């Protein structure tokens with residue numbers, strides 16, 4: 551038995567943020583019914599296509615383990631079917647533009663009226679406030695949630711990150727909100743509204759930068775590369791590759807860096823294992839030198855320290871350094887390329903990277919469930935074709951016969 555077996559999700563999500571959430575719920579065993587517009591479906595089916603007329607990897611990698619029904623929720627007959635689906639589902643998840651579901655005639659009040667036990671979860675770009683009506687994509691939320699102003703180098707522009715912290719990050723938040731609401735329903739018997747704003751999700755992940763904003767009032771941020779020679783302004787500056795925690799860290803070059811753009815390693819020069827690090831890089835002299843042998847003495851010259859570390863790391867590959875530094879308790883991490891991650895056998899074994907077979911695409915790789923439950927293992931199955939399960943769902947959940955299905959199809963509702 552899977553953890554969420556018996557939970558049925560009416561999945562009105564599209565693009566990335568919402569689908570990440572419902573894909574997780576499906577991996578935990580929920581029956582996720584993806585409602586898509588007849589004809590086109592989720593726009594991502596056709597976006598960034600690598601093979602003509604085949605669902606894109608963008609779509610397939612976000613919609614595993616779901617069923618797909620096409621339904622025009624703006625047509626009268628489509629609305630009737632939609633109401634029946636709301637009646638029979640535990641969760642309604644959506645991430646349309648603000649107000650889109652209300653415009654279809656389905657406000658939270660109306661949804662509750664149809665099914666008081668339903669959990670209605672939505673992702674929007676912003677919570678209530680000046681921007682509440684705006685449409686939002688990943689990088690808009692990264693910029694408005696504090697990520698961009700704090701990422702990049704001091705002398706460069708604000709920089710977005712390739713990790714989809716706003717979309718996939720907010721999807722994670724919504725999944726947690728939904729299972730929490732399902733848990734509370736066990737006691738109250740009532741559903742509730744779950745709202746997740748992408749700006750909030752990004753700011754939550756930038757928590758340490760708001761910490762630093764407040765520390766600024768009490769003096770310079772000594773672990774930032776701007777210290778002691780650069781200038782601090784009024785807001786948390788961009789910190790390059792400096793560590794967000796209390797231990798100094800930086801990305802340094804490794805052997806092969808001149809030809810391989812990913813020949814780098816992150817090294818953390820934590821106080822607890824500084825002696826071992828100094829010895830291995832050939833700086834035994836630092837151990838007795840008051841200019842170097844305390845964290846406080848090193849702080850104003852972290853750039854110099856990492857230059858010295860780099861002289862040593864440039865003589866070894868990133869994997870050799872991993873082998874040498876870890877037994878010395880020096881935390882470090884090679885910069886792994888997507889190619890290296892795709893080929894890493896241990897990630898295949900744990901199901902974090904999975905090969906999936908698709909009827910029109912063939913085999914492709916995806917990221918599996920990053921959350922492992924000992925009593926509810928995840929099996930990743932391919933994403934549905936557009937409307938693949940329309941008849942099945944109309945038969946099974948609405949109890950329609952062949953003639954009735956034919957009739958709603960002729961009306962253009964599905």
Ligand SMILES: CC(C)(COP(=O)(O)OP(=O)(O)OC[C@H]1O[C@@H](n2cnc3c(N)ncnc32)[C@H](O)[C@@H]1OP(=O)(O)O)[C@@H](O)C(=O)NCCC(=O)NCCS
Nearest residue numbers: 565566567586587622623624645646647650674675685686
């Ligand atoms: C992502 C986003 C910018 C996309 O905007 P968009 O492509 O213009 O899509 P919308 O959400 O506005 O939906 C377009 C229309 O399709 C309609 N539609 C969607 N599914 C439908 C269906 N099954 N039947 C009938 N109409 C449907 C919607 O009702 C909407 O109509 P309206 O404009 O008349 O209200 C927007 O949905 C958004 O801001 N979402 C919230 C934030 C978010 O999740 N962003 C991250 C995406 S990864």
